[in-house]
Amino acid sequence: MQADVLRELNPNIPITANLRALQRRFDHFDVAKILDFVSVESNAAIKTKSSELACDIDILRSLKKEDIKTPDGDCGFWVIEQKAGQVNWQDVNSLVRPGVVRLFTYQLVSRGASGVLYYQWRQPRIGNEKFSGAVLSHHARMDSRTFREISQIGEELKLLAPAIQGTRVMAEACILYSHDNDWTLQQPMQPNKAFNLRHHIQLFYNALHDRNISVDFARPSEDLSQYKLVFAPSLHLLSGGEVDMLKLYVQNGGTLVATFNTGPRERECHRAGHGLSA
Helix, strand or coil: CHHHHHHHHCCCCCCCCEECCCCCCCCHHHHHHHCCCCEEEECHHHCCCHHHHHHHHHHHHCCCCCCCCCCCCCCCEEEEEEECCCCCCCCCCCCCCCCHHHHHHHHHHHCCEEEEEEECCECCCCCCCCCCCCCECCCCCCCCHHHHHHHHHHHHHHHHHHHHCCCCCCCCEEEECCHHHHHHHCCCCCCCCCCCHHHHHHHHHHHHHHCCCCEEEECCCCCCCCCCEEEECCCCEECHHHHHHHHHHHHCCCEEEECCCCCCEEHHHHHHCCCCCC
């Protein structure tokens, strides 16, 4: 409804929203269909493993693979909240080491980002984010380490722009994911109470990341013909149509790796099981 209103008022301006990697209780693929391009929030300042950051980025990039309309006409996604320094909501809010913001930025660009905006521009003197990092610190001088580092990034990207403009990530491997399946595995009375789907996915992603193999994420109902290798990590909930899509993919020469707990529940039967009983 909001998108309809905005398109009516501003038909030529692309619409986006700030998403995190599957952390909200709604179907991110459905939201991405409505958006013209995906924008993400990166909390990279608090992560330590490059593969975990890369997995989050690839998940968000994969939400919208077609009909992408960014303000600059590129086919990527935007990071409209990349942390410019330390955060302010951990138990210990450590400063980010020199060069790390630059490192995070290049990781985003290498995984398909065509726009990176830093949050925040200037540290506020009051409010709950007064100790959160920013491009400009409280004194607003341009000789701070953070300002110099982000200025360096800008100058470097000017030189790189002709080479990377219009490029896109072309993945040969894919990991299947659906929110319905994830939410189903979070219901009580599971075979293993300690199981976490996100952690399970990360194990396979790490193996691909360590071998420099690019990865897309997709719903089981998507066309998978472009991928050489597809993983179905604990895909507990599948519809008949999704099963047929996976069979077709294998019949046409694709390699499907399905882990434990894949396929025991059929989607329509699962939903019917939640009705009221007398």
